[in-house]
Amino acid sequence: MRDGPNSSGGSEPSYPISSVDNALRLLLLFREQQSMRLTEACSYLGVAHSTAHRLLAMLIHRGFVRQDDSRAYRPGPMLVEIGLAVVQKMDVRMHARPFLEKLASKFGETVHLVTLEGDKVRYIDAVESDRTLRVIARTGQILYAHCTSAGKAMLGELTPEQVRALYANKKLLPQTASSIKSMDALESALDDVRSLGYATNYEESEEGVGSVAIALVNAANRPVASLAVAVPVNRLVPEMQANIVRALKEVRQQFRDLPA
8 A cells, every 4th residue: 555655646635634645545544445344444544443434424414425234435526526527628629620620621610618616717728710701719708608609519518406506686787789788597498408408699799790519418417518609690590500500419419328
């Protein structure tokens, strides 16, 4: 078992907290073994039975550890979910880039990759159309989630309770005259997103601009970003929207099937 200075990935802090350190050391054990017994935890940490039991009980409470039928301790769902989420977040641009390029080539329109940050969205990547009349890439911009198709696609992956908590005591500030301005209107729009499987935006974030978006989910079925095809509204006719929706739904499935 590794327990040297390199196991932490950094130098020892000036003011260590022993209980936190011991809990983290127990989690690090799972790098080397699939399970542990309470007696192993006591011996490894050099603490009393009751101390190790309290540490493991708290880790179980937070979902970082679970007990199997034999009472052995194993990695819990939260530990696995955090690992997946961190890796997916780090790699989302790399994984999504081929899909951005494919969609941009197919439709000749600008395609954005967007992440949700609270009640706002951040545009983290884009492939811009080369047409004279086009939507300019928004990479780096932050906009209100309820004013964008990409934001509504991500919000649609949340439960109504999660959305209300996100917007608690917050006004829905508009960006254009067409923006959603009330929680009732937003909840109705998100019901449509969940039913249809995609979100739209007609001049809600910028006059003259429309878009169609879909949320990307990872292998654990957790939303990590959204893809939005942005089109001047005069070109976003029903037939084109239907074609974009079909292509986006194919991308969602292909993205979900990517290896972790």
